[in-house]
Amino acid sequence: MRHLSVPKSITEVWLSSLRSHGWLVDGAGITAEGEMRLLPLTESAPPEGDDVWQGHAVLEREALTRGPSHxxxxxxxxxxxxxxxxxxxxxxxxxxxxxxxxxxxxxxxxxxxxxxxxxxxxxxxxxxxxxxxxxxxxxxxxxxxxxxxxxxxxQTSVREFGLTYRVDPAKVYYSARLGNERRRSAAVLAEHASALGRPLVVFDPYAGVGPNLGLPVTEGHAAWVVAGDLNPDAMPLLQQNLEHLVDRARSSVEVTLHGGDGRAWREHAPFLGAADAVFVNLPHDAASHLADLVPLLADDAVMLGWSIADRDTEADLNAQVRDVLEAAGRRVVSLHVEAVKGYSTTLVMHRLVVRSTTGS
Ligand SMILES: C[S@@+](CC[C@H](N)C(=O)[O-])C[C@H]1O[C@@H](n2cnc3c(N)ncnc32)[C@H](O)[C@@H]1O
CATH class of the missing domain: 3.30.300.110 (Met-10+ protein-like domains)
Incomplete structure (x- = not known):
């Protein structure tokens, strides 16, 4: 590429002159050669010896390209x-x-x-x-x-809170944007484990690749984890991820994989009344699944759920959850429903945390 060779002290003058004529190559750098600076010239710039160069040399040099930035x-x-x-x-x-x-x-x-x-x-x-x-x-x-x-x-791997998950966005749901929700859920489980004075039995029937379980398992708040998903493609990834989590856990954790419809878990006798914590991570349908999940709850248990519903309907969801639990003979100890993020112009994702007991 041709370059105009000018003394360093008058570089700016020549740069502005070349720019104004459209003779400066965009994206090519200025080369230093001793006290001289070589300015890259476009094809349309006049040839060596033209009066316009005022006696400065035009030299052939390799272009100093910066490479595309986008x-x-x-x-x-x-x-x-x-x-x-x-x-x-x-x-x-x-x-x-x-x-x-x-x-x-x-x-x-x-x-x-x-x-x-x-x-x-x-x-x-x-x-x-x-x-x-x-x-x-x-x-x-x-x-x-x-x-x-x-x-x-x-299929690929993602990292969240220092843990690795195998994911396949073409086959199984995973959203990196919900990391903060998962951190908050882990804090609820830690608090419940502390209240019960022992690590928890945690059920995650809508587990996907298992990101809700990462912190509870590795931080030692889970003793037995039961996880599954209706999507058969989720199961091998979930299994692989749980093995990784168990390897990283502070204390021993038993893992059971149980696929299929979350509503059918109640048909499995060993699960009845067993769960200290149940994730209901099915935002489009959570409300209609709750009643089938209640039989899984232990005497003192928390449910953590997400539900997509119209804006400003927290009170309705609150009443609905209370009704389902009370109809099943449980006492609601605490119930929090909170809008966490907009889903569309009219819909909002709500977060639900409810602790209930069998006592009256
Ligand atoms: C919103 S995703 C949540 C996945 C995971 N918990 C996460 O946070 O990444 C809901 C999951 O529920 C699964 N699912 C849908 N209907 C189900 C059902 N009836 N029973 C069990 N799993 C179901 C879907 O395949 C999906 O993986």
Whole structure:
């Protein structure tokens, strides 16, 4: 690339002159050569010896490029301008899998986008288009657009609170955004274990890959964990993750895997009246599952749930939960319902923590 060689002291003067003529290459650096500075020239800049250079030399030197600072700079130059304007401004990275939502007009350049992202982000192995969450299992419909060295698997590992979980966003629900909720749940379990004076029996019938169990197991607040999910793809990941958690636990923990519908756990006699704590992590249906989970509760037990409902309906949910427990002959010791995060313009995710006993 041609460079204009000027003394260091007048670099700024020449930079502004070159810029004003459109003769300075954007994105190429200035090279130092002793007391001289070499300014990168565009193709349209006049040749060596032109009067405009006022006697300064024009030299051929290797371009000092900084490399693109954004993945979009790595797209092929023939991507139409209207599509460049519609490029996604955000994406999510889960382990080494990148998930991106694309506007419909971008379909024709989806693979170019994925290839540019792979080239720009060395820690990403697979780029997928995210078509949103579907069905009872709340799984994202993912389309693999490009993979490093031909990789196509969406199974990966994520870290949360220093613990590792195997996840597969194409097959099993997992949300990294609920870490704070999980920390709060662990604190509730720690408090209940302290109240009972022993580690707890913890049931998680809607466990997914098991992130609710990480802190309670590793911090020594669980003695027996029963976990499962209706989604059969969740079970091998859940098993693997629980093995990892048990290895990291401060005290010994027994683990039982029990898949299938959470409402059917009550049909398994050893589970009846056994749980000191039950997670009801089924936000779209929690309320309708509660009654079937109550028979699992021990004499003094907490239920931790999440429910998506209309804004400002905490009092309704509160009354509904109380009714279910009292109809089953339990006494409500404490009941907290709290809106934790907006889900849509009208819906809100509520957090529910209820402690109840069999005593009157
Ligand atoms: C919102 S996700 C929560 C998963 C996990 N607890 C977490 O925090 O990542 C709800 C889970 O419940 C499972 N599920 C849906 N219906 C179920 C049912 N009737 N019985 C058991 N699991 C169910 C889904 O497959 C999904 O993994």
């Amino acid at each position: 993945w979009a700079e790595r797209l092929p130059s023939d991507v139409p301008a209207d599509l460049m304007d519609a490029l996604p401004s955000s994406y999510e990275i889960m382990g080494d899998v990148l998930l991106v939502k694309l506007e419909t007009p971008l379909k024709s350049v989806a693979v170019d986008i994925a290839t540019a992202m792979l080239a720009h982000l060395p820690n990403v192995r697979v780029v997928c288009e995210d078509h949103g969450v579907h069905g009872t299992f709340r799984v994202r419909h993912l389309e693999v657009l490009a993979g490093r060295d031909g990789a196509t698997s969406t």
